Amino acid sequence: MQLDVDCVPTERDFIDAVWASVTKLFGEYGASLTSLALISYDGEQKFAVVRANLQAVDNVRAALATVTSLGGKEAAVHVLAVSGTIKALHKNLGP
Amino acid sequence: MQKAAELGYNQVATQLALETRPEEISRIKTACTDMSLDFVSRVDLRPRSQDELVGLLRKMRRRFEVICVLCETKEVARQAAKDHRVDLLNFPLLDYRRRFFDRAEAELASGGSAGFEVDVKPLLVWEGPARVRFLSCLRREVAVALEFGLPLVVSSGVSEPMLLRKPREVAMLSSLFGLTGDAALDAVSHNAVALVRRNRQKLGIGFVAPGIRVIKQGADC
Numbered sequence: 001m002q003l004d005v006d007c008v009p010t011e012r013d014f015i016d017a018v019w020a021s022v023t024k025l026f027g028e029y030g031a032s033l034t035s036l037a038l039i040s041y042d043g044e045q046k047f048a049v050v051r052a053n054l055q056a057v058d059n060v061r062a063a064l065a066t067v068t069s070l071g072g073k074e075a076a077v078h079v080l081a082v083s084g085t086i087k088a089l090h091k092n093l094g095p
Numbered sequence: 096m097q098k099a100a101e102l103g104y105n106q107v108a109t110q111l112a113l114e115t116r117p118e119e120i121s122r123i124k125t126a127c128t129d130m131s132l133d134f135v136s137r138v139d140l141r142p143r144s145q146d147e148l149v150g151l152l153r154k155m156r157r158r159f160e161v162i163c164v165l166c167e168t169k170e171v172a173r174q175a176a177k178d179h180r181v182d183l184l185n186f187p188l189l190d191y192r193r194r195f196f197d198r199a200e201a202e203l204a205s206g207g208s209a210g211f212e213v214d215v216k217p218l219l220v221w222e223g224p225a226r227v228r229f230l231s232c233l234r235r236e237v238a239v240a241l242e243f244g245l246p247l248v249v250s251s252g253v254s255e256p257m258l259l260r261k262p263r264e265v266a267m268l269s270s271l272f273g274l275t276g277d278a279a280l281d282a283v284s285h286n287a288v289a290l291v292r293r294n295r296q297k298l299g300i301g302f303v304a305p306g307i308r309v310i311k312q313g314a315d316c
Binding site: 059064066078 | 258267268270275
């Protein structure tokens with residue numbers, strides 16, 4: 001996913017914002033069903049890869065759409081691609 | 096507009112002032128074409144009475160491609176639902192007692208041509224009880240709209256570029272109020288495109304009635 005923000009948010013800022021959105025929207029029980037985990041993060045490139053349960057992909061995407069700030073700055077998170085494996089994901093995104 | 100193009104939108108409608116002149120609309124259209132965007136002229140009417148709505152529709156219908164009515168009274172909501180010149184029905188976001196979209200409204204609208212518009216902006220900017228109430232209200236209204244076969248149009252409703260989301264993300268947000276799969280994608284894309292296509296045909300030269308248009312006229316016909 002691509003982060004749209006004017007600063008360089010830390011990994012902690014990003015994951016906190018994602019968890020906050022998921023728990024606010026679906027509650028702690030709903031969040032536990034997502035199996036959300038951060039796979040890779042590049043603050044400079046504003047690029048992140050997260051893993052989620054297949055059944056919860058739509059919910060995670062909805063929650064990501066509700067992220068409006070990162071590290072105290074106005075922000076948006078746009079999903080670039082969704083894939084079943086990391087290898088296929090990188091193939092989809094290109095070099 | 097630039098942001099919308101970057102996010103993958105092909106067609107964008109923004110609310111214009113009632114006084115917007117056709118030359119200004121053409122200028123915006125040209126600017127959008129340069130960004131590979133199709134600009135749709137849209138006006139949002141906020142009449143306080145039935146008569147005011149009818150008067151505004153008479154003046155505005157041929158000037159704008161999409162007409163949305165923000166129904167703040169029941170009288171306006173009922174008139175807007177049955178009037179064929181209205182494209183979209185929208186309701187106040189903050190006052191739930193003035194959201195008059197019920198079964199009677201949906202039944203009237205199903206006989207006309209108006210669709211039901213949902214703005215997703217509150218889902219992004221609100222949280223807590225306000226968002227919970229909004230979602231519950233939307234879920235009920237969307238179920239009624241689907242029951243009566245009304246076209247649903249999901250709009251971003253935002254004025255700041257940072258709150259714009261990709262079309263698929265908007266469709267995912269729609270799943271929160273009961274629109275899933277193809278219905279959600281249709282509400283973001285297909286229904287709005289169909290509405291614009293229909294209106295452009297109506298506003299085009301030679302349109303007489305749905306399915307009837309003048310293709311040739313003069314002494315040799």
